[in-house]
Amino acid sequence: MASERLIERKRVFHQYKEDVKERGKPFYPFAMLHDTIMSLVVVSVITGLAIVWKYTTPGDHHTIDPGWLGRLYDAPADPGTINFVPRPDWYFYFLFYLLRIFKWPETVVIGTVGLPTVLLIILLAIPFIDVRPERRLLRRPVAIVASILVVISMGVLTYKGATAKEALGSEIVGHVPSWAAKEGFTGNKQAIAGAKIFAVAGCLNCHTYLGDGGTNLGAPDLSAEGAKNKGIAFQIAHLKCPACVNSGSPMPSFAGLGDARLKQIAAFLEASKGPKK
Amino acid sequence: MATQKLTPKEQVQEAILYPIDWLEERSGLVGGIKYFLFRRVPGDINWFQTLGSATLTAFIVQALTGSILAMYYKPDPQNAYSSIQHITNDVFAGWLVRGMHRWGASVFIILMFMHMGRVFLFGAYKYPRELNWIIGVLLLTMGLAEGFTGYLLPWDQTAYWATVVGINLNGTAPFLGPFISQFLQGGTYIDDGTIARFYAIHMLMIPGAIIALIVLHLYLVIRLGVTSPPWSKEAAGTGSMLKPSRNGRRGLTRPGPRRKG
Ligand code: HEM
Numbered sequence: 001m002a003s004e005r006l007i008e009r010k011r012v013f014h015q016y017k018e019d020v021k022e023r024g025k026p027f028y029p030f031a032m033l034h035d036t037i038m039s040l041v042v043v044s045v046i047t048g049l050a051i052v053w054k055y056t057t058p059g060d061h062h063t064i065d066p067g068w069l070g071r072l073y074d075a076p077a078d079p080g081t082i083n084f085v086p087r088p089d090w091y092f093y094f095l096f097y098l099l100r101i102f103k104w105p106e107t108v109v110i111g112t113v114g115l116p117t118v119l120l121i122i123l124l125a126i127p128f129i130d131v132r133p134e135r136r137l138l139r140r141p142v143a144i145v146a147s148i149l150v151v152i153s154m155g156v157l158t159y160k161g162a163t164a165k166e167a168l169g170s171e172i173v174g175h176v177p178s179w180a181a182k183e184g185f186t187g188n189k190q191a192i193a194g195a196k197i198f199a200v201a202g203c204l205n206c207h208t209y210l211g212d213g214g215t216n217l218g219a220p221d222l223s224a225e226g227a228k229n230k231g232i233a234f235q236i237a238h239l240k241c242p243a244c245v246n247s248g249s250p251m252p253s254f255a256g257l258g259d260a261r262l263k264q265i266a267a268f269l270e271a272s273k274g275p276k277k
Numbered sequence: 278m279a280t281q282k283l284t285p286k287e288q289v290q291e292a293i294l295y296p297i298d299w300l301e302e303r304s305g306l307v308g309g310i311k312y313f314l315f316r317r318v319p320g321d322i323n324w325f326q327t328l329g330s331a332t333l334t335a336f337i338v339q340a341l342t343g344s345i346l347a348m349y350y351k352p353d354p355q356n357a358y359s360s361i362q363h364i365t366n367d368v369f370a371g372w373l374v375r376g377m378h379r380w381g382a383s384v385f386i387i388l389m390f391m392h393m394g395r396v397f398l399f400g401a402y403k404y405p406r407e408l409n410w411i412i413g414v415l416l417l418t419m420g421l422a423e424g425f426t427g428y429l430l431p432w433d434q435t436a437y438w439a440t441v442v443g444i445n446l447n448g449t450a451p452f453l454g455p456f457i458s459q460f461l462q463g464g465t466y467i468d469d470g471t472i473a474r475f476y477a478i479h480m481l482m483i484p485g486a487i488i489a490l491i492v493l494h495l496y497l498v499i500r501l502g503v504t505s506p507p508w509s510k511e512a513a514g515t516g517s518m519l520k521p522s523r524n525g526r527r528g529l530t531r532p533g534p535r536r537k538g
Contacts, residue, residue, distance in 0.1 A: 009404045009405075012514050013404070013405055013514070015513075015514050015515070016502065016513045016514030017502070019319070019513035019514060019515070020317050020318065020319055020502055020513045021317055023320055023511075023513075024317030024318050024319050024320055024513065025317065025318060025319075025320045026314070026315045026316070026317055026318075027313070027314055027315065027316050027317070027318050028314035028315060030318075031318050031322060031326075032314070034324060034326075034327045035327050035330040035331075037327075038324070038327035038328075038330065038331045038334075039330060039331055039333075039334035041331075042331045042334045042335055042338075042384065042388070043334065043338060045384060046335070046338055046377050046380055046381045046384050047373070047377060049376065049377075049380035049383075049384070050372070050373050050375075050376025050377045050379070050380055051373070051376070053376045053379070053380065054372050054373070054376055069380075072365050072372075073358070073361055073362065073365065073431055073433045074431075074433035074434045074435045074436070075433060075434050076358045076432065076433055076434070077354070077358065077432045077433055077434055077436065077437035078434065078437075087435065087439055088425070088428065088439045088442075088443060089382075089383075089424050089425075089428050089439075090383070091383070091386050091421065091424060092421075092424070092425070120414070120418065123414045123417075124411055124414050126397070126402060126410065127402045127403060127404075127406075127407035127410050127411075128407065130400075130402075130403070131403075131404070132403075133403060133404070134400070135399065135400030135401075135403065135504070135507035136400075136507045136508060137398060137400075137507060137508070140400065143397070143398075143400075147394070147397060147398065202438075217442065250442065252438070252441040252442065
């Protein structure tokens, strides 16, 4: 009966207090010694990381090799260009990678809001789901399996997020002629210029185009964007403020590229009617 | 009334004790500290149970290095990047303070997860410590939010674009999403307003909340006591021990001979 359980757990806690009073050890100096040693280790590790960072970094953003722990700082923020995967700090990699699994717009909300909320609620609810007094691990099989699964999946997602391929603009620009041939816009100067900007502006970190680039945040493949016939004006408006025309869009604004370049990108998008077979 | 003459030794003792007594009489603090230090903890607690105080240490490192950074950092888009360069390259030991803050953040978050893992594996979230687990989960989310808001501040490309995407993701949430995005950005776009907001949230609002939550957390730890390792044969709460330990030197500090129990 539930009330018996409640009485029993009160009794056990009472016993705990008694036991600690009778045969516990004083916090100082015993436990405190360990805490102090551990804290010293923590401070040394942090200091060590700072020193390693400083002395193994190649300097600033002009070198390609980031050193062991990364650059001291990147190029200054420039709202006009994005030339690498927008990457959060490592402890968000798992969320970030999770987002690749979901496709815009049907399910991306599940990844961005649904999962984190569910995880948070589960975490908060743990003490109320698992109300048995049993604390010995071998007698808590569900807890063991759940924690192993969580550790493995977090580990895998973090690793995947860390090694996610970055689309290197400089390499992809070389593909523009072959894009033009496949999509049949070789004669269209505006579209070719737009394709070159498209290749280096960071679009391919979220979008794919004829197999180049990588999916992120559920962004759609753009190889046949022109087949939707949305029109140049729509494309420019969307690039300037994605969320204004496609409500809730997580795509960043590219207004910083300037009207002339946006027009070229729009021409390229509209010329991309899908690969000709 | 003839006052006794004090020996020099007694005079020294008096001089030392006087301010302590003074403080105790007016605040009760000395008694509180004594209670904290000499309260009993289970004799079998082990190294995994130092992860909580290790997390606290990491937080203190963040608070101290962050305060120093705040003396040189300029939270606006024109100066943020150059103030970071200035801290890294010119300020005396600036690189060390910034490096410690930057890497300390990762260490803090790792430790929080490890501490949570130990609490989970020890089953230490069970009655009567449910509330402290909840406070812990709140601390975890606050810690992650610190990471998110701090990431923008160097105002370099990585920082800027990760935040653009992060804020946009927030905006996809139903109902509240767009409002949260607008609030974070301080407008419809990321600009001067955004960096100031992130800075205020990062260095005032969340740290304030974290400190308050840590105080509550530790109050509950002291009030309820920490759990014995679940595998311990002498676990407090089972009443299975026969002889009390007289000097407290048992468990990890100085494992005494195992008594059969
Ligand atoms: C800022 C972050 C945190 C700090 C500074 C902190 C600090 C501490 C300290 C010093 C203890 C004493 C025992 C020990 O070290 O294990 C403790 C115990 C505890 N912590 Fe935390 N903690 C933090 C985050 C968390 C998190 C994220 C959780 C879980 C979601 C959590 C849940 C608990 C519980 C349930 C106890 C009681 C354990 C027991 O009685 O054995 N804490 N915490």
